[in-house]
Amino acid sequence: MELQFIKIDKNGTKIYHDWTCPRCGGAGESEAWAHTGRTCYECEGSGRRHKPAIVKHYTPEHEAKLNAKREKRIAERIEKAKVEDYPKALKRNGFGEDGVGYVYTGNTFAIKDELKAGGARFSFALHWVSPKPIADFPCIEIRATDVIDWFHSRYDLSNPKCEAWLAEHGIEF
Ligand SMILES: [Zn+2]
Structure with missing residues (x-):
């Protein structure tokens, strides 16, 4: 299932919604569930989630900034x-x-x-x-x-x- 583009925020981050059912991967059914009727019980066969997962695609610059912040946070936690x-x-x-x-x-x-x-x-x-x-x-x-x-x-x-x-x-x- 394709990501649904929502917006670009002030950091250039592209925000998407992912509607793909996490249980069946969007297929709605699986051979593995044949004994219970094949249909995915998470999405009742639609392959879609009830609420979308938020997916963010960062610019390389912003991602570097986030990584630096994360490392700083980890270093501070260790110091403490x-x-x-x-x-x-x-x-x-x-x-x-x-x-x-x-x-x-x-x-x-x-x-x-x-x-x-x-x-x-x-x-x-x-x-x-x-x-x-x-x-x-x-x-x-x-x-x-x-x-x-x-x-x-x-x-x-x-x-x-x-x-x-x-x-x-x-x-x-
Ligand atoms: Zn499903």
Whole structure:
């Protein structure tokens, strides 16, 4: 079914109405529906929609402008998500609000209950991290900026960065 031209707006966008029934594609019937009488029940066989779908054909200039706006919107949304998520990511991973944490060395399994009770968080990448040193358990200061990265929708520990940090500090779990 042909598009019905409606108008050109101020941006040069051509606006059309598409009356084609979305279920049968305008045919009004299909062999696939033979067992229920072939006729499309969406349009009762007319092949037309009850209300037209709006179709817009943009000029290349206007389309570029729309794309730029969309990209800007996406970038802003990501920025906002980053700002909102960073403090949460610090907390999730055992760092203090100042972005500093303490990684526990040695046999942490033996002291895990004390670490947990003291506010440390466990991750496979760094094992236990707490915002302040707990008791006099051996630990090394770590900065979140050295090991946390943005992963599409949230901040998380970066495995390669954690491995590099552990190697640099001679820690093996
Ligand atoms: Zn139909």
